[in-house]
Amino acid sequence: MLEEVDELVARLNLVPHPEGGFYRETYRANETIPDTGLPPRFHGSRAVSTAIFYLLRTGDRSKLHRIKSDEIWHFYKGDPLAIIAIAPDGQLTETTLGRDFGQGQVPQHVVPAGHWFGAIPAPGSAYALTGCTVAPGFDFADFELGARGTLLSAYPQHRGWIEKLTD
Template sequence: MLVISIQADYIKNLELQKHPEGGWFKETYHSDDQYFAKESNGMRYRYTSILFLLDYNHPSHFHRLNHDELWFYHDGQSISVHCIFPDGKYKEIKLGKNVANGEVLQYRVPKETIFASEVRNKGAFGLVSCVVAPGFDYHDFELLKRNDLNSKYPNLKTLIDRLAN
């Protein structure tokens, strides 16, 4: 199938590796300098950037960052970004090229938002770039548990069961 071939080509040629939250990634850039980020209580790059590829069987599981993350669509099917904002409100953002149908080419996930992402079509993939500022560090990353999310957001159980560990 052509889509699987294109996805495999991206993974190979972009040298993408498995990401702990799901999908494949490669860090592509970070600022030359670092500074003390108060909200992280540590030194951080001013920004970091990755290429990130998801497919139907490999979503990005629910997690939270203490910094904003910008997503930029590149190729493949649209990606649904499921956000649970700090006030408890839920919103699905569709990242993709069909802007006439409500998709967006880029989106900012605000800091402290719980979010997960997925490609909804079997056999499909989506390729994006993600930029975090201040730069990504695993100390600023929290992978959330299914039971904890279900107890706090029972109205989102179906979504949480699909996209949380």
């Protein structure tokens, strides 16, 4: 399985992502939305939409982070992937991307803007190749990596996930 993952990383030209795993931007809309047309949480114009390939292997994780846009996750290949999201009010949701709909897995999931979220291959998963679409488009200026202490203070009831998905 490791050879298949290495081949996917090479074939898709994926590179390490700051939050963990591997990615490559595959789409950035040519049209932009001016800052005057965006909610006040944005500073500067944004592409209408962006998309990436994103791959996590066993042992990888997408660290808890949040962005200012909605992010749609799409399942492409491999094994189930758990997406953990904490809403501003503290409600935690666990969603499993995958193909086994009878087991409650879904092929697509939306993480709303402003939610802390991360992902980890589900138990027994070798890897998951997914895609993420962001609108308004992703900009690293809108990306905030979660600090363990800050998240534990705000959401002590989610200690297990916070410790697993932060440094």
